[in-house]
Amino acid sequence: MFSTFRLSMTWLHTWFGLVLGYVLIVVFFFGSLSVFDREIDRWAIPETRFAPQPMPSFDTMLAPIFARMAPEPDELKAAAARVKGPLPATLAPMNWGAYTTHRDPVLSLYAEYAVPNNPADPDDHVHGHATLDPRNGRLLPDDQLKIGSEFFYPMHYGLNLAWKDLGYWIVGFAALVMLAALVSGVVIHRRLFRELFTFRPRKHVQRSTLDLHNLTGVVALPFHFMFALTGLTVFASIYLPVSETLLKPQAVAAAMADAAAKGLPFKPAGVQAPLASVDAMVVEAKRRWAARGMPGEVGYLYVNHVGDRNSTVTLYRAGSDRVTLVGQPIHFEGSTGRVLLEEPSPSAVASVNDFLTGLHLQHFEHWLLRWFYVFGGLCGCACIATGFIFFVEKRKRQHAKAGTGGARWADAVAVATVTGMLVATLAILVANRLLPADLAQRGDWEKAAFWGAWVLAAAHALWRSAPVRDARLSSAWAEQCSAVAALAFAAVALNWITTGDHLVRTLAERFWPVAGLDLALLVVGMIAGAAALALRRRAGAAIAKSDPAASTVDAAEAANA
């Protein structure tokens, strides 16, 4: 079908890049935002604007709260439909979990409750959760959407499209295409090393766009490759579920053998027993970690078989001092506090996997490296966006002459994706500040603002794309850049007005989560504003040039390519 290897790779890069690029830029952009997802949560939920805290006392603070926790009402309703006979008034908790990181001021608590009498699924259960201020044990209202960790982050790995895991599959396929685009890009780009630093902004748009596309792609090539690959391996069991299907007998046998070897009770005994002091277990765990040369705080606390004689408490170390995801869990017997098992160092294969996963998921504490990750992610976005622009620029003259509309639609979708995505992101932050604090289902309204703004931006992009048909620049780019600038400045102003935490104060107090986001918003606003002006100037110049003389200018530019 293709006469040379290079031609086949060019076709692959162009067409898969174009189609999946729209998904990839979303993944890269929200991935970049997710580096600071918990900081964005602080901006969005002003009650949580205090410094991160270590895991508080289980015995005095968490235990009573777990005792009072109840399953989510909508999960209960769904479960009632699944079971034979009525649901009991209270469901017994199966397990409890508490999770915190070095960036979280608040603590997340989780519980699973056993649902009896489901003929289809004997392990049926529902969930409960709570968010807690660990300084005083106060529960935070749960309908406050954590815009960073519960919206932008899921957007990154699943497009917030949970139906039948469709979002995971689309993102996964996009990641594969990313790998193929990188490889094919290297094949096409013959002078990779010689043109490593080449960027000629004063040349005509096609040349300078391609230069920037190559630059942002090559400069962070290891980053782009590793992130696409590790993203795929993290979710590999979704894409290649061999252990749940073909090799299920072997997998289950191995899991049961593992559990038996560890000596951890698989099922509850059915005999009640109280929980021993978890605080004492935490002290012991910290002592053991320090003895192994990795002192640390508890990151995740898990109580299994709650209230039963076979209950176990597992303490995981918060692995914030290195790249590898170090869990190093220690299992305690729940009723006595005795150490059942201190998990040994992982195998070589597991260590490699932990390192690669840790590389992607970044639980580590290193602010410079986090900002470098944002830089890499934004390079990826720039690479993809310049790819779109190059595609359109290269074809719009041919299409204008031939009267076909392909370039116009590609451009419209590009605007909808690139600037539209920014508009939507800023719209949810603005809505977060504007909506009344006591509005019911406030989080749902915020999400509606996000999607609604994106739909509007897409409609606007389509409406204003007609000039591309005549090989001119769509005015949607400049107009949406102006909207981005306006929204970004509005978000900063609204934060000041509604919370009083203006930049002077947050910088003086060194409260970086809010100061950092406000500063980033200002920078975005300034860049978008400058871009809008530059685009308007270019469009103005193009109109002044649009007479028969223009065709000679085009020919001269083409000769310079």
Add this chain to the structure above:
Amino acid sequence: MPEALLLAAALLFSAGGIAWLALAMEVHWQQAHGSATGPGRRTATALRVLGGAALLASLVACLVADHATMAVLVWVMSLAASALLVALTLAWRPRWLAWLAPWARRA
């Protein structure tokens, strides 16, 4: 030495090292000096040695500042950021890079 200072030094060495390696390439030397001739074989070699040494120094600074795995990542990403910085400098203010080779005479 405090971590922030070490990392700042690592970034400086990384940027300088990449810039020297770029200057060793004929087209970029010409951009930086506004000259029609390249750096010549000896100068180019010297620049490459200087650049390599600076990148090595950057890696060492990273390793002193942090745990090994994070240090390597920081270094790799600093190379990427430096490469972009150097490319943008060459695009808009190429003459600034001439300061990194002060022994060369301007054309």
Add this chain to the structure above:
Amino acid sequence: MDNVENHSQQSGPMRTLQIVSRVAAGVLGGWSFTWGFVVLGIALALAAGMPYADAQTLLYLVAFLVYLVVFCWSFAAASIARVWLVLLGGGAAMTGLGWWMARLQAV
């Protein structure tokens, strides 16, 4: 297959069918080949004494590199028929062989 003609000389439904075939081969054929590779790989690792969890982890680490290679090959290969044969046939063969080997291992 055509090695001589410029690809744009073929037009219309024939070319569309070729494109669809290549894409399907790359995506679906590639997936089935990768699946077979993982199943056979795990079976071989189990036979070599590796614990199941490690075997799965190892194969997952390499699976997407394999997928990447066969995906690109689907477009670079001269004969689409050969691509389908290798990817679907190879995938099925590896899946069958791996499954059979793993069953032998099972207690």
